[in-house]
Amino acid sequence: MSDQRTVLVLNSGSSSVKFQLVQPDTGTSVAHGIVERIGDDNASAALVLGGRDWGRETPIADHEAALRTVFELFDEAGARLDEQGLMAVGHRVVHGGQDLYRPTVVDDALLATITELSPLAPLHNPPAVLGITTAQKVLPDVPHVAVFDTAFFHDLPPAAATYAISRDVAREWKIRRYGFHGTSHQYVSERAAEFLNVPLQSLNQIVLHLGNGASASAIVGGRPVDTSMGLTPMEGLVMGTRSGDIDPGVVMYLWRTAQMSVEDIETMLNRSSGVQGLGGATDFRELHRQIDAGSEDAGLAYDVYIHRLRKYIGAYLALLGTVDVLTFTAGVGENDAAVRRDALSGLAPLGIELDEHLNDSPARGPRIISADRSPTTVLVIPTNEELAIARACVDALT
């Protein structure tokens, strides 16, 4: 048993739970894993601890069974969870609405409010509530803390947060641009300043979080001034399976003329759009393989993805005037040199110039990939939402 305190960070989806055991003080990830296909006969649970893997393929009936399976895997690995100095469980909650933005110790009132916000995030908040109540049942002796993905964008300037729709309708239905991936945008922008050893307050930054979900933010002195996601995580960049920006007329047309139900339209925009919808693959490694094999669909999917990304970079350049740091993060941003190159090609006259050699390097940690002469420093910084959530739990409890 280590004498370091730990936080178990949970990210609960409708049929999956991702977990990570983190030491908030050292930043060390002790263990991580995922339970997938909960409710199915072919569910699986996996734990990585001390460089080794433990796994199970077994029916897992529900979220409670999922967490109990995770504990069994910890036991199998010889690292009982109750001997890991567990001080809190941190829960990633996607939508905090207008009022929930501080990391908050969970109580019944908080759970009720997160549940009330479910219409704003029907795919995300209900599983988060289920994840929290289940974890409370299974781990009753430690505090549970909710950390909201919308929190960082709570104070977005009104001009960026407001949709130009009827003021009364927006007020009544709490419609505004909330922004998501906030934990990542905050963590990465703070790490960028640390890495460059300059005060956060002095920097104009663009952060491009390009994972399965993708979002961009413009940040001045550590505070966001715009972000690409809106009322829901569907707005903005083209993503793995989500469309990003779309004319709302498309929704009305599909509903009225194609007679698709609202649920079917939502499912299409969330799950079978983006690069998946256009190119038939969500994973950029597969997308590149298909492009290399001559797939025109995959080529168009990639082009649409890059086109949208460049539009947002351009918009944020105009918003910020000067950009000191532009950072790529998350699965695609950290690993896909071609995306980074194509997103920034030809921008030298605007002050952004990559160093091709640095960009192509397979290095993994935080790194500079811009040319020395580039006025904007371009970075790759691996995001670490779990560590940020673990640290937010410590803050909430002290």
Ligand code: ADP
């Ligand atoms: P999320 O947390 O949103 O599920 P991630 O940030 O883990 O997503 O990103 C996952 C995506 O990253 C994958 O779907 C894939 O497109 C991309 N990715 C991961 N590794 C690589 C790689 N080596 N090259 C290109 N893309 C990659």
